[in-house]
Every structure is written in C-alpha cells, then in structure tokens.
Amino acid sequence: xxxxxxxxxxxxxxxxxxxxxxxxxxxxxxxxxxxxxxxxxxxxxxxxxxxxxxxxxxxxxxxxxxxxxxxxxxxxxxxxxxxxxxxxxxxxxxxxxxxxxxxxxxxxxxxxxxxxxxxxxxxxxxxxxxxxxxxxxxxxxxxxxxxxxxxxxxxxxxxxxxx
Amino acid sequence: xxxxxxxxxxxxxxxxxxxxxxxxxxxxxxxxxxxxxxxxxxxxxxxxxxxxxxxxxxxxxxxxxxxxxxxxxxxxxxxxxxxxxxxxxxxxxxxxxxxxxxxxxxxxxxxxxxxxxxxxxxxxxxxxxxxxxxxxxxxxxxxxxxxxxxxxxxxxxxxxxxxxxxxxxxxxxxxxxxxxxxxxxxxxxxxxxxxxxxxxxxxxxxxxxxxxxxxxxxxxxxxxxxxxxxxxxxxxxxxxxxxxxxxxxxxxxxxxxxxxxxxxxxxxxxxxxxxxxxxxxxxxxxxxxxxxxxxxxxxxxxxxxxxxxxxxxxxxxxxxxxxxxxxxxxxxxxxxxxxxxxxxxxxxxxxxxxxxxxxx
Numbered sequence: 001x002x003x004x005x006x007x008x009x010x011x012x013x014x015x016x017x018x019x020x021x022x023x024x025x026x027x028x029x030x031x032x033x034x035x036x037x038x039x040x041x042x043x044x045x046x047x048x049x050x051x052x053x054x055x056x057x058x059x060x061x062x063x064x065x066x067x068x069x070x071x072x073x074x075x076x077x078x079x080x081x082x083x084x085x086x087x088x089x090x091x092x093x094x095x096x097x098x099x100x101x102x103x104x105x106x107x108x109x110x111x112x113x114x115x116x117x118x119x120x121x122x123x124x125x126x127x128x129x130x131x132x133x134x135x136x137x138x139x140x141x142x143x144x145x146x147x148x149x150x151x152x153x154x155x156x157x158x159x160x161x162x163x
Numbered sequence: 164x165x166x167x168x169x170x171x172x173x174x175x176x177x178x179x180x181x182x183x184x185x186x187x188x189x190x191x192x193x194x195x196x197x198x199x200x201x202x203x204x205x206x207x208x209x210x211x212x213x214x215x216x217x218x219x220x221x222x223x224x225x226x227x228x229x230x231x232x233x234x235x236x237x238x239x240x241x242x243x244x245x246x247x248x249x250x251x252x253x254x255x256x257x258x259x260x261x262x263x264x265x266x267x268x269x270x271x272x273x274x275x276x277x278x279x280x281x282x283x284x285x286x287x288x289x290x291x292x293x294x295x296x297x298x299x300x301x302x303x304x305x306x307x308x309x310x311x312x313x314x315x316x317x318x319x320x321x322x323x324x325x326x327x328x329x330x331x332x333x334x335x336x337x338x339x340x341x342x343x344x345x346x347x348x349x350x351x352x353x354x355x356x357x358x359x360x361x362x363x364x365x366x367x368x369x370x371x372x373x374x375x376x377x378x379x380x381x382x383x384x385x386x387x388x389x390x391x392x393x394x395x396x397x398x399x400x401x402x403x404x405x406x407x408x409x410x411x412x413x414x415x416x417x418x419x420x421x422x423x424x425x426x427x428x429x430x431x432x433x434x435x436x437x438x439x440x441x442x443x444x445x446x447x448x449x450x451x452x453x454x455x456x457x458x459x460x461x462x463x464x465x466x467x468x469x470x471x472x473x474x475x476x477x478x479x480x481x482x483x484x485x486x487x488x489x490x491x492x493x494x495x496x497x498x499x500x501x502x503x504x505x506x507x508x509x510x511x512x513x514x515x516x517x518x519x520x521x522x523x
Binding site: 044045047048049050051054 | 221224242243244245246248249
C-alpha cells in the first residue's frame, strides 16, 4: 500500500550525562552478549569442519613404521610408503645401502621421485633435485633438504623411525 | 561524517544509488492492525530457508551420495564433532520451514492477500511450497536408513499410480525398478542442484513482488478510511521486529536440534521387513491418508485414480483461488472462498489426525 501519511519524525533527545553512561553500559553488555551468541554458533561449526584435521593429528604423532617384507626389494629400486599422513620413500641403493627419507618436496610439497639411472631424487613439479643418500637439496628451487629417517633392516622387514 | 567518509559515500552512492535506496526504505511502511502478527511468517520461512542453505552446505562437506550414503551419514552423525547437531538442525529446520510456509499460506489465504494485484505472489508462493515439499521428499531419502528407504518406496507409488505414464515416471525418479544407490544419486542431484536452481529465482520473484505491492491488508482493515489505518516504518521498526523473530526462530531451532537430536535408523536393506508403524513425514500424512481413505471406498486401481483426480482437482482449485475471489467486490465468492479454506484446513487436520491415529 502506498498511502502513507504520517511518518513519525525522528526525535533526537538531548542526552544527559547520566543517560550517556547507562546507554554506554547497555551497548557494551549487548555487544558482549551478541559476541557470546555468535561464538556459541561458530564453535560447533569450526569443530565440525576441523574434524578430519583432528583425526589426522593422531596419525602425525607416529614415530616409527615397520614395512613388512620390504627387505626383499631389489637394489636400485624404491618403495613408497606413508609415514603417518605424509608420503615417504625407502631406497635400496645399488651399493646395498638403505636410505629412507620424506618424499615431500621442501619447495611446494609435491611428492618427489627416485631416479635410479641418475641416482638422484627429482621433483616433477619445478625440477628440484636432491641427493639420494643425504637428502641434501642439490639444485632447483628447494630451500631445504629432505629429512632422513633411521633405517633398520632385518629378516622380516624394514623398520623406519624418526631420527 | 568526516569529509573522507563522505567522499567514499558519494563515490559508492554515485555508482549504486544508495540515497535512492535509503529514501525508498524510509518511505516503505507496514500496516499495523490486529492481524499484523501473521506478517512475520513469510520472513520466518525465509530465515529457515537460509538456515537450510547454510547447514546443507555444511552437510555437503562430508556427505557421499550413492552406495556410501548411509556410511557417510553415520560418520557425520557419530564421528565428526557436532555433526549430529548440524544434521539435526538441517532436519528440524526443514520441518519448521514447511510448517511456517503453511502458516504463511493460510494467513495469506484468510486475509485474502491473494486478490488483485497479488495473484503472482500467490502463484509463486504455491510453486515455492511445491518445491519445498519435493526438497523434503528427496532429502528424506539421502541418509538411506530403513525409514527413508521405505518412505521413498511408498511415496513413489503415488506418481506411479498415474494411468499410462505413471510407471515410466516412477522408474525415471527411481532410476530403475527398485530404490537403490542410483535413486540416492539422482535424489541428491535433485536436492542440491535442480531444486535450488528452481527455488532461488522463484524466491527472488516472490520477494520482489512483496516489495512491489507492499503488505496486503485483511478486508476489515481495507474497509477503514486511510486516516483510521495505522502503519509503522519498515526501516528500522518492522525490520527490527522481523530480525527479533528470526532470533526467536533460531533459538527454538537450536533448542529442538540439541535436545531432540535427529536419529539415524539401521542401514536400508530391502530384504529386511519394513519396521512397524512406518509413516510419511507429517506434512505428507494428509495426502497419504486421503488416498488411503479413498482407496478403502473404491478398492483397486479405480480408487487410486479417483484419489489422484480428486486430489489434483483440490490443489488446482486452491491454486486458482485468486481468479475466483478476485477483488473486494467479490461478495458471495469471497464467502465461498472463506468456507473452502475452512474445509481445506479441517480436511488437512482431520486426515493428519486419522493418519497418526491409525498407525499406532
């Protein structure tokens, strides 16, 4: 309906000092209540969305992994595995040495690849190269070396643990 | 205002016309009278729809349609932190939304707010209610527990009873001869893509019409002279009350969803007999019961077809009421429409009551 006749005028009262104080107190408490209310709504939503992350955090606490029958992999080859939630690699070098390191490029997080011909670790994303014995970043963009794990080979498998 | 903020305001105003908008808001008023309370129900429905969008997207984060549907809902309900609460809020809000849409519809009906020039408001509202009930029906299947499985199986018998094309429609909706993972997958597509794509533009149209024509007044108010009518400014007075209603609705929703969390039944299995006392959602109880009652008078296929016909006719009359009772000069037609409304309310309540009575 468009018949509008009386719009009540906006009344501006001249506030007295006492009014000012109680008004301020009201606004502060209303603001605090609103904030509490919003937090009570936001908290369950945050926890809901963070659930997978919290489930994974128990997996990141892993300190050692036993790879059954991994001692059987031929020399000059690699076994990719998960250490906790992140990819890792176990390299059996031609000279018989066993090396385990994280397989996550320190540049931008791609999974790196062991290249047996060149005997190096190479990242396909931006061409980062690592030393396959020490994990040291040799060339390309990676800022840091790959982390080494401790390796113990026995007749039933290979035990990889944090150093 | 400092000159800095004033110049920013001018910059935006020049491009978006804020001053016009403010002037529009200042002049918009809402009638004040004994029936003003009913004006809030459209807003409450809108709010609950927004809750549905929000909680729906949250559920979408972990839900898997298809064969893993049940397992993913089980995970949401029992593994994810507060997943039970999000799911419960979505289910409760769905029911409250249908309820508030029905209240809104009947208040519009009895205040005769469908009359000229608000016919499109009525028609778009009916379409929104129709889509909302398909939202309800398709969403009910998604957890794929025993209740949702059998409710969907039974519900799809209704379109399947249409002569000639019924079986084709049934199979089309089911994605085969039985309710299975294909059904969940297509109900999911319907629920989260097709229905929102239909609902949102219609809702925009509906709200635009409200802006265009303003709130309708019941006939008793319209009979008064303009000087006798009372109004309140929309901004900020009515908006403030509207938002207060939203807050009340949110509190009721929070209370219901946390104190009465929505349950999850056993995984759907067609080889396990249907649980005792299975029944449709309350808002489908009435049509379900009407069809059942007609079926008992006229057994067999004839009853089914007659039931569908009567039902379709009733809905058609309801939808077309603005063209029968078109304006305040309607007289006898206005009275008839009023009685028709009373009969409809009575029939809905009675059949719902009988429905719940007979499943006990």
